[in-house]
Every structure is written in structure tokens, then in C-alpha cells.
Amino acid sequence: MYKLALLTILSLFLSTANATAQSRDFDGIWSGSLITSNGDENEITLYIEDNNVYSVYIDEDGDRAKYKMNEVIWSKGYGEQISFVWMNKGGVWTETQMYSLVWLDSNRISVHHLRHVSNEDGESGNTDWGYSSEGILRKE
Structure with a gap:
């Protein structure tokens, strides 16, 4: 009986902890500018739905759509943050972009962002380059 009561209490605790792990609603379209470490400004729009983060592009009809073409996409929300990573490869390059999103208000x-690109350099290995950027996105 004691084990059953303990298991019941434990399962209630775990389900409550899991349900409150993501305490903010990030759902929606967010846009703004990120300033890179070398001073450039990049416009960005993100679509967030159930802690899944997607880049946004303009489709053939002129409408905004979720960009799902990257080979690896991962996102996870916890508390007031979401982390989003995507990776892609084409020709001689491989690219990783990582985003850390923090809820400021509704x-x-x-956003803090890191981009890292590697390029095959013949038999001698790879070259790489990258930058970081940061900024505030506003909900549309």
C-alpha cells in the first residue's frame, strides 16, 4: 500500500513538473533585426508553434510559410527559453545555426544566434567561418 501511495504521489509530481516546464506561450510569428558581431543587420522572421521553431520564407503565391527544408531541425522549450538548432549541407559546405530565445514579455x-559554416578544402581538411548576432523580435 505504501509503494502504491508513493508511486501515485511521484507520478502526480512528475506530471505537474512536466506540464509546467514550459511556462510561456511562444506561439506566433516573431520578426525583427539581429545585429551581427561584425556590425551587419539581418532581418529575421520565426514561426513558433508548440515549441517548434521554423524560419519563414515567401512561397510562390507570395504568402509566408514555414521553412522545413533544412536536413536537421531541433527545438526544445523550457521555462522562459526555447533553443533552436538547424543543420544543412550542400556541395562542399556544412552549416549549423543555433538560436537561444528568451521570453521578455507577450x-x-x-534572441542570441550563432552561425558556423565549414567548407571542404581539398585533402588538407576544412576551413570554417562564422559569426554571432543578437536582437529583439516582436510578435506580429
């Missing part, structure tokens, strides 16, 4: 999220 209209703003803070």
Missing part, C-alpha cells in the same frame, strides 16, 4: 523575445 510582445518581445530576446
